[in-house]
Amino acid sequence: MFRLKESWLLPSFLFCLVLSRDLPAQKLPEASSGPSVSWQYLTAxxxxxxxxxxxxxxxxxxxxxxxxxxxxxxxxxxxxxxxxxxxxxxxxxxxxxxxxxxxxxxxxxxxxxxxxxxxxxxxxxxxxxxxxxxxxxxxxxxxxxxxxxxxxxxxxSCNQCHATHLVDEIKDQSKGGLTYPQAYFFQVPKLADEVRWLHNSLLKRSEPEACYTCHRTIEAQFALPVHHRVPEGLMKCTDCHSPHSSLNRASLNKPYWETCVKCHVEKRGPYVFEHPAVKVEGCVICHNPHGNTNRMLLVRREGRQLCLQCHTAFHGQLGVPHGRLGFAPGGECVRCHVAVHGSNWDENFLR
Incomplete structure (x- = not known):
């Protein structure tokens, strides 16, 4: 019994002994590539x-x-x-x-x-x-x-959005712009132009004003009652889009639905039963990402009309019973199909 206890204590003793020794500090890895060649045009x-x-x-x-x-x-x-x-x-x-x-x-x-x-x-x-x-x-x-x-x-080009020296690049505030109802209740405080310029990639104007210079239609969408909180300053255009380059549709930072689930993590999945529309077309097949007059940024006012864009077998037959129990789809689809984004329990998204 004594020998067993002694053999059991020996590994613990050795472990403590190792921890008591000074360990060498971790070193940063050396650069694998040579010096930059970006200065060659100057040194010529x-x-x-x-x-x-x-x-x-x-x-x-x-x-x-x-x-x-x-x-x-x-x-x-x-x-x-x-x-x-x-x-x-x-x-x-x-x-x-x-x-x-x-x-x-x-x-x-x-x-x-x-x-x-x-x-x-x-x-x-x-x-x-x-x-x-x-x-x-x-x-x-x-x-x-x-x-x-x-x-x-x-x-x-770069200098149409960025300014290496902010001279005569301040926006004329007398021209005004679109107002947002929510801005009367809450808006992130704005920094002085020079402070904002120095700490925001030397942009001539802050986001989203810099983007609105060209994207006027998107500015109008953000003025609608239901919108992502970009005008209030809680989000930026570059949270979703890459202004420099992207292989994704609409210059998104990530492909399709992955851009949305960065914030809407509860919709990420993966699910046992996926909604194909989400994975193929992305969230924008049902939602307008910028702004809308409909609840939840839906592209259709009525949810059932939204579903019938794809589920055409029931189009024009809202009073016809369907399913194993013969329910009549006269109301909103989501009253029964509650897990429209995906489900781990039911292939028809009933729960």
């Missing part, structure tokens, strides 16, 4: 072509002040300390600065100098503008595939 010019950000400040004071508050102002090309600030995005500017200073305030000479020694001012076509940003922004939030996105296909 010799050092003498660069002038430094302070010289840009002499003419572009408002832009310099705003730009200096962003993380972009602290960028520098690896191993090329002379490429910093403004010239990271606009390219080498020494020839540009020398020509403008040589004009000595003469408007005609300045115009000639700007034409003869231009810098990249993001006034090119959308593809060139986006390509300049994508030399660096290629590793996060699906930006590397922006060229294949819906926004790029419609001629949009």
């Amino acid at each position: 010019s010799p050092p003498g072509d660069y002038t430094g950000p302070e010289r840009c400040r002499s003419c572009h004071k408002p832009e310099f002040a705003e730009f200096n508050k962003t993380v972009h102002a602290r960028l520098a090309a690896p191993g090329k300390d002379y490429i910093t600030g403004c010239e990271v995005c606009h390219g080498p500017g020494k020839a540009h600065s020398d020509a403008v200073e040589a004009a000595r305030g003469d408007d005609q000479k300045i115009a000639s100098a700007l034409k003869q020694f231009p810098i990249f001012a993001f006034r090119a076509n959308p593809q060139e503008n986006a390509a300049r940003c994508l030399t660096c922004h290629i590793t996060s939030k699906q930006q590397d595939s922006f060229a294949h996105s819906e926004h790029a296909a419609h001629g949009l």
